[in-house]
Amino acid sequence: MSATESPSPSARAAAPAAVPAKTPATVPGTLSATAPGVARRLLALNLVRLRAQRGWSQEALAHESGLHRTFIAHVERQVRNASIDNVERLADALGVSVAAMFQPPPDPPAG
Amino acid sequence: MSATESPSPSARAAAPAAVPAKTPATVPGTLSATAPGVARRLLALNLVRLRAQRGWSQEALAHESGLHRTFIAHVERQVRNASIDNVERLADALGVSVAAMFQPPPDPPAG
DNA sequence: TTGTAGACTAGCGTCGACA
DNA sequence: CTGTCGACGCTAGTCTACA
Secondary structure: OOOOOOOOOOHHHHOOOOOOOOOOOOOOOOOOOOOOOHHHHHHHHHHHHHHHHHOOOHHHHHHHHOOOHHHHHHHHOOOOOOEHHHHHHHHHHHOOOHHHHOOOOOOOOOO | OOOOOOOOOOHHHHOOOOOOOOOOOOOOOOOOOOOOOHHHHHHHHHHHHHHHHHOOOHHHHHHHHOOOHHHHHHHHOOOOOOEHHHHHHHHHHHOOOHHHHOOOOOOOOOO
């Protein structure tokens, strides 16, 4: 035990943020810092972008990643929630890191 | 849809990397760029690190992420492959971006 | 507090076929 | 080439309980 040398017996209860706010920054009218499904979208965006950048077809990517053609199509359409194990496989097939799949796309020059 | 204006009818067949190598950089004695399960490990490492950094218990993190206690424990032990939807939830609970969960941990100075 | 086991449900991921 | 439906297996994810 002694996970953290907490001065108090009930560490969690005595912790400064003992009771973490359930709705911290959910200001009415303000979107959450991280919207639900942002990962799915980022993954899809980067997936389509990287794939098109290489001139690969969904079938080719599916073949490279060892996944099925239909699955690739679903992920790109955000109708399917892939697991990290498959996301890594996709990233490996594209030659990028898993973190890159969730990296925000390079904002295009406005002018 | 003209994905790529390939001069040849069989775009894929005529594509530059028409036949992508199945084992491209698997040089004998050289480890692959991305080892299998690296995402699972990175996720677990960052998860434990960020959680301990906040002095949160698995139960607290589970409560914050809205997931179950057992699931958190399994992910940290890498015995479970989480989906991006849940990874995002974990990242949100920790106040970090999904990409941060797969970011390589700050390697400590060797000496 | 954390790890693990067992049982259960829900959804992922595959396959084949069509538009 | 890409999107989608139907069916199917497998595992992610939940819950209870014990060490």
